[in-house]
Amino acid sequence: DAGVIQSPRHEVTEMGQEVTLRCKPISGHNSLFWYRQTMMRGLELLIYFNNNVPIDDSGMPEDRFSAKMPNASFSTLKIQPSEPRDSAVYFCASNVGGGRFEEQFFGPGTRLTVL
Amino acid sequence: AQTVTQSQPEMSVQEAETVTLSCTYDTSESDYYLFWYKQPPSRQMILVIRQEAYKQQNATENRFSVNFQKAAKSFSLKISDSQLGDAAMYFCAYRSEGAQKLVFGQGTRLTINP
Numbered sequence: 001d002a003g004v005i006q007s008p009r010h011e012v013t014e015m016g017q018e019v020t021l022r023c024k025p026i027s028g029h030n031s032l033f034w035y036r037q038t039m040m041r042g043l044e045l046l047i048y049f050n051n052n053v054p055i056d057d058s059g060m061p062e063d064r065f066s067a068k069m070p071n072a073s074f075s076t077l078k079i080q081p082s083e084p085r086d087s088a089v090y091f092c093a094s095n096v097g098g099g100r101f102e103e104q105f106f107g108p109g110t111r112l113t114v115l
Numbered sequence: 116a117q118t119v120t121q122s123q124p125e126m127s128v129q130e131a132e133t134v135t136l137s138c139t140y141d142t143s144e145s146d147y148y149l150f151w152y153k154q155p156p157s158r159q160m161i162l163v164i165r166q167e168a169y170k171q172q173n174a175t176e177n178r179f180s181v182n183f184q185k186a187a188k189s190f191s192l193k194i195s196d197s198q199l200g201d202a203a204m205y206f207c208a209y210r211s212e213g214a215q216k217l218v219f220g221q222g223t224r225l226t227i228n229p
């Protein structure tokens with residue numbers, strides 16, 4: 001099993017540019033999560049989907065952030081326009097969904113640097 | 116809202132020794148789940164061990180075990196016979212019953228001294 005796949009692994013961009021992060025969950029998993037990790041705030045959930053439907057987006061910092069899941073095997077997190085304070089590691093995770101005790105499987109993360 | 120606190124930003128231990136990482140949490144719920152994740156320098160988040168709140172028995176996975184004290188809202192991780200490969204950031208996480216969201220602590224950086 002390939003695990004959760006994220007691309008790119010590293011992204012460096014300039015303030016004001018649009019950034020798109022991509023995630024492919026594990027095949028058969030019905031829930032997908034986007035987390036952000038920073039030194040100041042630690043790991044925080046941004047949004048999660050069940051069966052491609054956004055369930056909780058209360059962690060999305062502001063309107064500059066948007067996430068989509070057009071099908072069961074692909075999700076994107078977009079930042080437009082990007083700002084230096086968006087610099088962080090962004091993780092995607094997935095699980096089968098619905099289980100009481102399920103592990104979330106994490107991807108390797110995308111390190112985003114906004115100059 | 117639930118919060119998770121890891122009061123030890125850094126810990127170190129001699130190889131082959133035992134170390135305990137602390138975690139406390141705040142919740143008004145009676146049913147929930149607790150997890151310890153390991154994040155090595157590769158950044159990959161790896162599940163180490165998990166505990167259901169309704170189970171009194173402490174979870175154990177090989178050299179890793181927990182001390183779950185529900186009344187005290189404490190969930191510490193004990194690593195026995197520490198190995199160099201155990202060096203990593205360790206995160207404690209909480210999940211409510213019926214919810215999917217994980218709430219993480221700030222992490223503890225564990226160094227293993229050879």
